[in-house]
Amino acid sequence: MNVGISNFRTPQSILFGRGAFEKIGEEATCRGKNALIVSDKVMERLGYVNKCVDRLAVHGVRTKVYLGVDSEPTDHHVAEALELIKQEKCDLLISLGGGSCIDTAKAVSVLAANGGRINDYAGAWGKFAIKPPIPHIAVPTTAGTGSEATDVTVITIVSTDVKLMVKQPAFMPTAAIVDPLLTISSPKHITAATGVDALSHAVEAYLSKKANPMSDTLALSAMKHIAANLYQAYNDGENLVAREAMSLGALQAGMAFSNASVCLVHGMSRPIGALFHVPHGYSNAMLLPAVLEFSKNHCVDRLADLGRFFAPDKRELSNEALAYFAVESVKGLCDVLNIPNLKGWGIDRGKFAASISKMAQDALDSGSPANNPIEPTKHEIEDLYRICYDYDFSVKKHAY
Template sequence: MAQLTTASLVAPRKILVGGGTLQQLPKLLQEFGLSRPLVVTDPWIVSSGMIDRVLAPLAEAGIGARVFSETVADPTDTVVEAGLAMLRRGSFDCLVGFGGGSPMDTAKAIGILAAAGPGQHLRDFKVPAAADRAALPLVCIPTTGGTGSEATRFTVITDTRNDEKMLIAGLGALPTAALVDYELTFSVPPRITADTGIDSLTHALEAFVSRRANPLADLYATAAMRLISRNLRKAYGAPRDATARAGMMEGAMLAGLAFSNSSVALVHGMSRPLGAHFHVPHGLSNAMLLPAVTRFSLQAAQSRYAEAARIMGLSTGDDATAANALLAELESLNRELGVPSPRQFGIEEAEFRKLLPKMAEQALASGSPGNNPRQPDAGEIVRLYEEAFA
């Protein structure tokens, strides 16, 4: 008898998916015996009034909530510490991360740091350490169809002392529950729709071709690629297309489950330093790098890339033809969705080149490049950064 492949599966205890599910937040909290949430969000969600989408149903159910809204686009350790200070001043029994990847990642890190010992810093939990404890249950509510953070055991936080985006992984970062309501994305502008959409496609594709891919994660990755490939251009061009928005929201969540149970790879390893040093939004930095890294990796896992192309409906040809069709699609997607190169984004070339060795070192140290089908050395990572820059 052939030996069966073993795999583990981690996921939130409950996920509610669909339009209007945000209204079920009070009931969801009550199911878990929770009634004193600290809502972690960003300044725009507060100033725009969108925060009322969370606070109003809670108030109607007699649940009082306080709001921490100091999160920033690239979450930092200092912001997490400010959130922790607010948490400790209150009598909260749960955290609610409401927004894009930054508020959700910040909420995760607050819970992890709240469970840490005296004198510990978030950098003590960066990979390869395991962050398996959180002080409070966490409910995540995404407002963009992209990061998948509502379903993952990861958070990415910038260490301001070392100017490094730290990957922190473990069960402590896994939400207790998630509400995935596509109606929250109707007002997301095209640029963010594009960047977060390609981010979610990157999650699914990297999970599928990763050296740590497994049959359970593949189920999520394949479903995510189908949904995202069918709906990303529609969501970008017609923001209020409910079918497209629902498909992207579900695809992003499934992609999050995929890479949470396998891994991301070289694109993400290179993306974090690019974001940390030049403040490129995470989804956009992934999009900048995806074609170049795919071209570099193609021959090392041609059959897997070819299968991804077939799943996305790009080719019915042999492996070489299908894999090349995938690469062509990624390049076309970047052109059609207006993804800039690092140069076009406004990064100064001299500063970029000066930091290349450090970025390559940080990319390798994250561990993600080791999951890539073709494992690079520092020199190859530098050349890939140069290719993407041009």
């Protein structure tokens, strides 16, 4: 762990708790008067978009709505929303939905103020946002990505099938409103995928070579909340205690990985999403157990901490045994949450095999694998992709 100086970033304001969404008008009115809501058709159908419009109107905030985002944000979504914010001269962005809506709004907030395309801001030599972004209030409706509290946006460039991760302070939302009541509408499969996504954020932040004392505190708390409550939230979507714990865990995991970085799982998952259109939460879940098995011997003590959260009654076990138990518990959790492997998702074996070399190189180019406890070679990443295609999540006995 790096115990040197660390710069810890979060939104200026975080409203957390049941009913926090009711405060959207009050939070918005001090940020702007003409808002663009970035959301999707599902949020509109659930009534969340109209509720947001109504709450803003009560406080004198005018609104325009963009509903073009779907399961994975692309540069096309960004361009469409950017054109709308310019046409309507909006001075405030509100993202309402999952990570795709939030990531799209992050890109728009920066580009509207600084110009260019999202591609221009990627990489070590990318453009740096100088002008303050358009104020952005992020309202997540899933307990997963933690994007409401990160300075990262992930956008797929359609022309190249590359999932671009861009990280700069300007992409951090101005404010986050995290209301667990909004997650009750999440169906079981979304609860499962986003929940394992949040777990992967917490675990990778804790295992990252860039981890620091602040990120560790949040990552440990997030792992504890998620390990104890994800299956309960999945099994009983009306369980408000579990939903609230998952929302808190996802938020904490987002803050943790934004300040400590992610590792090999995320490096490998982005190419799968870009080439085969697998939602980010699922692609992380499909990879997490196998990557933990690959990394285990190089992070035994830290994986043992995860094992203790899955089995608080097994503290007498050695760290080696607890690390093994942690990996098996993650496998078992994915199994009972009905996470499919890549074959089960329906990805053609031949097309997947033909893409492995490109995916491995794209993963390395992202920089995330370099943060892993053991940095993999391209050949090792290729082997992991092959393992994950047919991966068996089953274990002899589940703890759930």
